[in-house]
Amino acid sequence: MxxxxxxxxxxxxxxxxxxxxxxxxxxxxxxxxxxxxxxxxxxxxxxxxxxxxxxxxxxxxxxRVGGLAPVSRLEKVTHAQPMLSLANARSEEELRDWVQRMRNHLAREGIEDPVFRFVCEPKIDGLAISLLYRDGGLERGATRGDGTVGEDVTHNLRTIAAIPARLEDAPPLLEVRGEVYMALTDFQALNERRAEAGESTFMNPRNAAAGTIRQLDPNLAAQRPLSMWAYGVGVTEGVSFARHSDALAWLRERGFPVNEDIVVRDGEDEVVAQCLGWQERRGSLDFEIDGVVVKVDDAELQRRLGVVGRDPRWAIAWKFPPTTKVTRLLRVDWNVGKFGDLHPFAVLEPVPVGGVTVKLATLHNEEDLARKDLRVGDEVIVLRAGDVIPQVVSPAPHVAERTDRGPLPRPPERCPDCGTRTVKPEGAVFTKCPNRKGCPGQQWQLTKHFVSRGAMDVEGLGELQVQRLLDAGVISSVADLYDLTAERIAQLEGYGEVSARNLVAAIERSKEVPFGRVLFALGLEEVGFVTGRNLAQRFRSIDALLEATPDQIAQTPGIGEKMAATIYEQLQDDDMRALIAALRARGVRFEEEGPPPGDGPLSGRTFVLTGTLPELTREEATARIVAAGGRVTSSVSKKTDYVVAGDSPGSKLAKAERLGVDVVDENGLLALLGGV
Structure with missing residues (x-):
């Protein structure tokens, strides 16, 4: 060649x-x-x-990045198949009425007693788009517009890594419908970067996503953390689907991001329960949803039901209660974070928002507070971001006309928890309390983090219990937890002999937590759960990590030079080394157990687990594979060595068979493990 x-x-x-x-x-x-x-x-x-x-x-x-030139204007695009809107249901009664209307319509079509299966999808609060693939290549991407005519935004959509640029095993023509969105964590980080750079911040993730997609310069879109969920197909040639759920599974197998929580439900009772469940858990999501989309699964029933006006009869949106209200800002107080950062929060006149009464709301940071020009006494707009963490969006529109507004709130000159004079490092977003060791606010935050589920997982120690221990003076650092006795705890308010013994037992069990989670629990800046695990796997012991140079730390997967320098500096701190020594002396694990990655009978082999195994739980199977030197991933590809299939394996088994990946059951896995 x-x-x-x-x-x-x-x-x-x-x-x-x-x-x-x-x-x-x-x-x-x-x-x-x-x-x-x-x-x-x-x-x-x-x-x-x-x-x-x-x-x-x-x-x-x-x-995707830097290879696309700006466009002079957004061209109009006529959709080959209209992107329809959705009728709304705001209650269980309205949803059941919708189902009855479908039954009545089908009866007129000669279909008596239809059996409905429904697909329930989270209604992402983003920007609807259409992706047109021809012979596997992304030809055009467009906004929904008015449903008939949208705008060509291909130049920006090509920058989104979650959108496949080319499809394997593709039909001649395929239109994919989806929603471009911005994750809440990414949105917050973007706003903090913009505030730090002196730029205006976005009001909410939807506005940020929609505004970005309609930019003329794709290099700007490439700098913003956009993603997409695919929710269906439009026009196609060479492929068809009997059920909507089949189309979603097909898209997922070809690399499109399809929300894992989309479910198929039988009958309206199950749909109502699903919608109410989503309404309860929407606050735990890392993206905003404003309802649940419910669709008839059967494609033939969809065709027979048809469209009324601009709405399909076979789909409806269960809308959640509104999440914004206007109330009065009574004062601005400040919390101390575990790294000493001072976080402003609003004390509000109580107001119902999205089904709960809101009295407190986040204000993010002092730059955001100044940018929004919020003053005590203002009427303000309150939003339940993600439906759990309320935030103050802005003053109410008429506030700007007032001439008697108070001064702009400023960070306190002294820490509200310990009285230490505060500082603001050059280039930092937050004013900080530098008294890491002696500040009770930081100690509460650090201790609360240390015992949390993702860290040392001490059952029975929540926020109130941690505060109680600190207030009573029985602990002054997390190392003191391991000196507690049941007799001493039982003397505290809220504890009896049984609960005291249980807490001591839970603290003792935490000594078995893996080294990576211990590193996470220490409260080192830049060391999250995954980074802690990666550091533990690379260095194997705290001694090796403490002796490592910044360059050596930077060789850890996921850690860059700046992050490595921050981690190194903290590990050189005398107080941090004293804490590590104190925890080590009390029996906390500071060494990685098991063979290093790559050692063992399954070294270099990648596994995917699917379905329910007869004896092993998913966690047990994963632990045994990793202990044998293998790795477990969640998706099947050509690089997968084995798929371990149990009952109800789903689409992963089909993809493994299509790619020629070896499939084994639980007995086959045990044989590969060879007793490990």
Whole structure:
């Protein structure tokens, strides 16, 4: 093969590998390499394409960012199939009325007593889009517009890594419908970056997503953390589906992000229960939803039901209660975070918002507080972001006309918890209390974090119990927890002999928590759950980590140079080293157990678990595979070595069979483990 042929083959290999990693990261939330490794592969591909521009393809990952030119205006697009709106139901009664209307219509069509199966989908609060693929390549992306005519925003949609640029095993024509959105954590981080840079911040994730998609310059879209959920298909050639749920499964298998919580329910009673359940848990999601979309699953029934006006008869949106209200800002107080950051929060006249009474609301940070120009005494708009954490969005519109407004709230000069003079490091978003060791507010936050479920998981120690221990003076640091006796705890308010013994037993059990979670529990800045686990797997012991240089720490997957320097600096702190020594002396685990990654009979092999196994739980099977040197991922690909299938395996089994991946049952897995 010629040198150019070698380069072309390598470029094709890199494109496929980068696409696979992007799908794992954005669609399945299951990355197998760190950012540095991905960047190295990306850099190699970009260098090949710069050396030989003829190697550049429209679906190359390099064309997502920086490879697209701004457009002069957004062209109008007529949808081949209208993107319909949805009728609303705001109560159980209205949903049942909708089902009865469908029964009545089908009866007139000669279909008596139809059996309905419904697909229930979270109604993402984002921007509806249409993606048109021709012969597997993304040809055009458009906004919904008025449902008949939208705007061509292909240049911006190509920058979203969650949207496949090319499909394998694709029909001649495929239109995918979806919702572009911004995750709440990403939205908050974006606003903090903009505030720090002196730029205006966005009011909510939907506005941020919609505004970004309609920009003329795709490089701006590439800088913002957009993603997408696919929720259906439009026009197609060469493929059809008997059920809506079949279409969603087909899209998921081809790399489109389809929400894992979409479910099929039999009958309206199950649908009502599902909608009420979503309404209760919407606050736990990392994206905003304003309802549940309910669709008839059967495609033939959809056709027979048809459309009335601009709404399909076979679908409806169960809308949640409104989540914004106007109330008065009584005062601004400040909380101390576990790293000393001072966080402002609003004390409000109580107001019902989305079904609960709101008295307190977050104000994010002092820059955001100043940007919104909020003053004590103002009438303000309150939003339940994610339906759990209320936030003050802005003053009410008429407030700007007032001439008697008070001064802009400022961070306190002294810490509200310990009285230490506060500081604001150069370039920081937050004013801080520097008294990490002696500030009771920081100690409460750090102790609460230390005993939390993702960290040391001490059952029976919540926020109130932690505060009680600190107030009573029985602990002054987390290491003191391991000196507590049942007799001492039983003397405290709220504890009896049984609960005291149970708490001591729970504290003792926490000594068995894996090393990675201990690192997370320590409260090191930049060390979350995953970073703690990666550090533990790389260094294997606290001694090796404490001796590591910043460059060595930066070689850990997912850790860059700046993050490594921050972690190194904290590990050199005398107080942190004293805390580690105190915990170690009390028996907390500071070494990684089991073989290092790659050792064991399953080293280098990747497994996917699907369905219910007869004896092993998912966690037990995963632990045994990892202990044997293997790794477990959530998605099936050509790089998967084995799929372990139990009862009700779902689409992962079908994909494994299509890709030729070996499938084993629980007995087969045990044979591979060989007694491990």
């Amino acid at each position: 010629s040198r150019r042929g070698d380069r072309a083959a390598r470029a094709a290999e890199l494109r496929a590998e980068l696409q696979d990693h992007a799908e794992r990261y954005y669609v399945h939330d299951d990355p197998v390499i760190g950012d540095d490794e991905y960047d190295a592969l990306y850099g190699e591909l970009k260098a090949l394409e710069e050396a030989d521009p003829s190697l550049v393809t429209a679906d190359s990952p390099t064309q």
